[in-house]
Amino acid sequence: MRNPRGRLGWVLLAGAxxxxxxxxxxxxxxxRNTEPVLNGSTPQAADAGHSTLPPLPAHAQPLxxxxxxxxxxxxxxxxxxxxxxxxRYVREQLRGLVESLSEDVHWQQLSDEQDADVLALLSDTxxxxxxxxxxxxxxxxxxxxxxxxxDARLRAVLxxxxxxxxxxxxxxxxxxxxxGRDVYRDWVTxxxxxxxxxxxxxxxxxxxxxxxxxxxxxxRAVSLATVAEDPATAAGLLGASSIEAVRGPSVAxxxxxxxxxxxxxxxxxxARALATSPVAELSASLDALAAxxxxxxxxxxxxxxxxxxxxxxxxxxxxxxxxLRDTHAAARDEVSPWIALLAEHPQRWEMLDTAxxxxxx
Amino acid sequence: MRAAIQQALAQNDPAALTFLTERIPEVxxxxxxxxxxxxxxxxxxxxxxxxxxxxxxxxxxxxxxARVAERLLSMAEQHASIDHRAxxxxxxxxxxxFGAPAQDRLMALAxxxxxxxxxxxxxxxxxxxxxxxDFQAGGSEEPYLTRLLTLARExxxxxxRALAVELAASLSVRLDAxxxxxxxxxxxxxxxxxVRELAALALSDGRDTRAVLNHFSAAFRGEQRLCVxxxxxxxxxxxxxxxxxxxxxxxxxxxxxxARDVADFQALYDAGHEDFDRLWLNKRVYHxxxxxxxxxxx
Numbered sequence: 001m002r003n004p005r006g007r008l009g010w011v012l013l014a015g016a017x018x019x020x021x022x023x024x025x026x027x028x029x030x031x032r033n034t035e036p037v038l039n040g041s042t043p044q045a046a047d048a049g050h051s052t053l054p055p056l057p058a059h060a061q062p063l064x065x066x067x068x069x070x071x072x073x074x075x076x077x078x079x080x081x082x083x084x085x086x087x088r089y090v091r092e093q094l095r096g097l098v099e100s101l102s103e104d105v106h107w108q109q110l111s112d113e114q115d116a117d118v119l120a121l122l123s124d125t126x127x128x129x130x131x132x133x134x135x136x137x138x139x140x141x142x143x144x145x146x147x148x149x150x151d152a153r154l155r156a157v158l159x160x161x162x163x164x165x166x167x168x169x170x171x172x173x174x175x176x177x178x179x180g181r182d183v184y185r186d187w188v189t190x191x192x193x194x195x196x197x198x199x200x201x202x203x204x205x206x207x208x209x210x211x212x213x214x215x216x217x218x219x220r221a222v223s224l225a226t227v228a229e230d231p232a233t234a235a236g237l238l239g240a241s242s243i244e245a246v247r248g249p250s251v252a253x254x255x256x257x258x259x260x261x262x263x264x265x266x267x268x269x270x271a272r273a274l275a276t277s278p279v280a281e282l283s284a285s286l287d288a289l290a291a292x293x294x295x296x297x298x299x300x301x302x303x304x305x306x307x308x309x310x311x312x313x314x315x316x317x318x319x320x321x322x323x324l325r326d327t328h329a330a331a332r333d334e335v336s337p338w339i340a341l342l343a344e345h346p347q348r349w350e351m352l353d354t355a356x357x358x359x360x361x
Numbered sequence: 362m363r364a365a366i367q368q369a370l371a372q373n374d375p376a377a378l379t380f381l382t383e384r385i386p387e388v389x390x391x392x393x394x395x396x397x398x399x400x401x402x403x404x405x406x407x408x409x410x411x412x413x414x415x416x417x418x419x420x421x422x423x424x425x426x427a428r429v430a431e432r433l434l435s436m437a438e439q440h441a442s443i444d445h446r447a448x449x450x451x452x453x454x455x456x457x458x459f460g461a462p463a464q465d466r467l468m469a470l471a472x473x474x475x476x477x478x479x480x481x482x483x484x485x486x487x488x489x490x491x492x493x494x495d496f497q498a499g500g501s502e503e504p505y506l507t508r509l510l511t512l513a514r515e516x517x518x519x520x521x522r523a524l525a526v527e528l529a530a531s532l533s534v535r536l537d538a539x540x541x542x543x544x545x546x547x548x549x550x551x552x553x554x555x556v557r558e559l560a561a562l563a564l565s566d567g568r569d570t571r572a573v574l575n576h577f578s579a580a581f582r583g584e585q586r587l588c589v590x591x592x593x594x595x596x597x598x599x600x601x602x603x604x605x606x607x608x609x610x611x612x613x614x615x616x617x618x619x620a621r622d623v624a625d626f627q628a629l630y631d632a633g634h635e636d637f638d639r640l641w642l643n644k645r646v647y648h649x650x651x652x653x654x655x656x657x658x659x
Contacts (some may be wrong), residue, residue: 085383092376244639279633314635315602344535345570347602347637354533358499 070094070101074109078118091121098125099132107141116157123161131166136177139165143173143183152192159187159198168206171216184220188228188237196228200236212242212276222250222273231263238269242276251281255288267296268304275308275349286313290320294327302334310338311349318342362388363402363410370409378413385417393426400432408444415448419455430456434466437484443477450483458495461504464488468508471521478518485512485521489528496532506536510543513560519553526556530563541567545576549583555651557584558592565600573600574608581612588650594619595626595644599637603630621647 073094080086098106110126113119123142130138142158149155162169174182187199203221207214218241225237234257243251251274258270271292277285286309293305309324310317318339325335341359346352362381369377389395396418403414418424424433436449459467470476470484492505512525526547529540536544544567547560561580567573574597581593594612597605606627613623625644634640 083384083387085380085387088383089376089380279639282633282635312635315604316635344568345602345604347599347635348533349636350533350638351535351566355535358496358534 070097070105071109073097074118074121077121078115081117087117091124094121095125095128098128103129111145114151114154116153119154120157120161123158124164127161127164131164139169139173139177143178143181146183146187146195152194155192156194156198159195160201163202163205168209168214168217170203170206170220171214175216185224185227188224188233189230193230193232196230196233197236200233200240203237203240207241213245214241215245215247217241218243218246219250222246222253225257225266225269226253231265234261234263235265235269238266238273243273244276244278246278248281251277251285255285258288258292264298264301267292267298268301271301271304271308275311277312282312282316286316286320290324293324293331306334306338310342310352314342314347314349314352315345363406366410366413370413382413382417383420385414386421389418389421389423391422391426393423393429396421396423396426396429397432400429400436403445403448404436404440408442411442411445412448415445415452419452424452424455425457430463434463437480438466438470443480446480447483450480450487453487454490456491456494457498458500459488459491459505464504464508468512471512471525472516474517478520481518481521482524485509485524485528489524489531492528493531496534502532502534506540510540513547513556514543519551519556522547522551522553522556523559526559526563530559530566533566535568536563536566537568538572541569541572541576545580548576548580554586554589557586557589558651561589561592561596562599565596567600570601574605578608578611581615586652587618587648588652590616591619591622591648591650594622595641598626602635602637606630618648 073090077087077090077094080090106122106126106129110119110122113122126138126142129135139162142161146155146158149158162173165172170184173184174180184199184202187195190196190199203217207217207221212218221237221240222243225234228234228237238254238257243254254270254273258267258274261267261270271289274285274289289305289309289312293302293309296302296305306321306324309320313320321335321339321342325332325339337359341352341355344355346355362385366378366381368374369381385399389399399414399418403411403418406414418429423429430453433449433453437446437453440446440449467484467488471481471488473481476484488505489509492502492509495505496502506529509525509529513522513529516522516525526544529536529544541564544560544564548557548564551557551560557580561577564573564576577593577597577600581590584590584593590612594609597609597612601608606623609619609623609626613619622644626640629640629643634643
């Protein structure tokens with residue numbers, strides 16, 4: 001399990017590595033050019049049989065002088081779009097330079113940038129300043145910029161950068177930083193789909209760092225799902241995190257969405273979220289899922305309900321499913337495969353899931 | 362490309378080496394012919410350079426070209442340098458599947474007594490990882506599993522037996538009666554406590570839970586080591602859930618060191634837990650396992 005401290009350690013390590021490297025000479029990726037590998041012109045005899053590194057062949061010129069300077073590296077990054085590997089490399093060098101770059105220059109470049117990929121780099125390294133120094137104004141400036149930018153694509157890029165805060169931004173903003181301002185609420189209800197999707201991505205990425213067991217992240221995702229008007233956003237928030245760490249009222253909110261949300265995609269997402277209900281809520285969620293199945297008419301939601309009943313209840317799901325199977329003829333075909341899978345008494349969802357995936361082999 | 366790798370190695374520049382390693386699959390793509398050329402280079406290159414080339418090749422789509430896989434397998438079997446052989450095996454881990462001949466060759470490598478232990482272990486691991494790739498893409502685990510369980514019973518090296526059993530337990534798939542019998546034999550007869558513990562883990566995925574629990578009961582009585590007994594106890598629940606609680610209560614009667622554990626498990630099931638993986642996250646662990654193998658006899 002990764003904790004935020006560990007992540008910060010890696011960030012610092014990567015930064016130190018980058019700083020050590022910059023100032024030496026860099027090899028530049030050939031763009032859309034496979035010749036260096038394909039023509040094989042490098043003499044092989046030079047190093048055959050030697051266990052130490054041979055001197056470079058005289059004609060080999062793999063290196064290119066790159067000044068140890070932020071703007072120049074940024075230009076490298078801008079031109080290196082043909083090779084994601086090269087971009088990752090330049091990106092690491094840049095991260096190492098952040099501390100030596102003045103805040104004003106950095107901000108100016110970020111404010112002027114119009115290319116989404118380059119902005120992502122500038123904005124990620126901007127947030128890295130917060131991870132290194134912990135000053136709220138860094139994030140406040142970025143968040144204000146989100147509301148000022150006219151271009152939704154660029155706003156989404158800025159929001160995604162908040163994944164670099166170290167501690168989950170979804171439990172940081174509004175609580176420790178920007179106290180009292182619920183910016184994520186603004187973003188999940190934003191008019192632009194890119195902005196909403198970026199906010200949902202942050203919840204998903206940050207929850208995954210702790211296998212969905214950040215209570216605050218999961219509870220906020222649930223509470224925002226109740227206010228998100230766009231169905232895909234609400235469903236994305238419900239699916240962003242396991243709810244096993246949340247408290248009773250949040251589980252009750254998910255059950256309410258299962259019961260009363262109009263869009264089927266939200267009901268299906270609520271059903272799937274309930275499969276991870278905390279143990280204290282297991283019985284209540286199992287009852288809610290079964291009750292919904294009896295009245296649900298949408299096939300995709302019925303499918304999610306049966307999966308969640310099986311996953312949450314395992315052996316306790318068998319009597320529930322047998323009861324549902326006998327309610328009407330159509331139910332029999334849907335429920336029977338799950339009953340067959342549960343007849344083997346799997347004690348873990350992973351085992352049931354494997355059996356399900358391979359049952360139609 | 363080679364000059365760049367050599368320079369990065371000479372300057373001990375890990376960031377540049379990472380970039381060059383990641384650049385190789387970008388350049389190769391699906392080009393099997395180019396991948397063969399990289400293999401030519403790796404063949405004669407000194408170890409550090411060959412490591413970069415083969416680690417890059419591992420992630421390229423072209424590594425799944427049949428000619429490339431064949432060359433890697435030969436390199437794993439025959440190369441004069443142990444490091445080359447090890448790197449070739451690791452480059453094979455991203456294969457989508459192995460046919461029977463390739464599986465047999467890896468198995469022979471795992472059993473070859475003249476091969477260095479590291480190479481044999483990597484051969485087993487590669488077999489297990491490709492089994493997983495194949496299985497997850499909808500293929501059958503059966504032929505791989507048969508070979509792994511043969512190694513689990515027949516290898517003279519306890520590390521190989523342990524790894525083979527561990528890989529057999531890695532799919533979360535139900536094991537059939539034959540695999541259960543073979544693993545039960547390992548549980549009863551292996552001289553190494555760690556291998557027996559892993560056999561208990563793999564057995565808990567057996568299809569016939571009753572047969573598994575019977576094996577566990579018999580093994581618990583005959584088992585001397587605390588850590589293997591502790592494994593049998595928790596894996597009995599992993600196999601049978603709350604219905605196996607009477608059985609583990611009986612274990613605690615035979616060995617009072619487990620009284621607290623059984624009380625904990627009882628309380629967790631009473632609280633409503635169903636999924637063993639989730640339950641386990643809430644279980645306090647009192648035993649220091651694995652025991653230090655050096656100062657205890659098997």
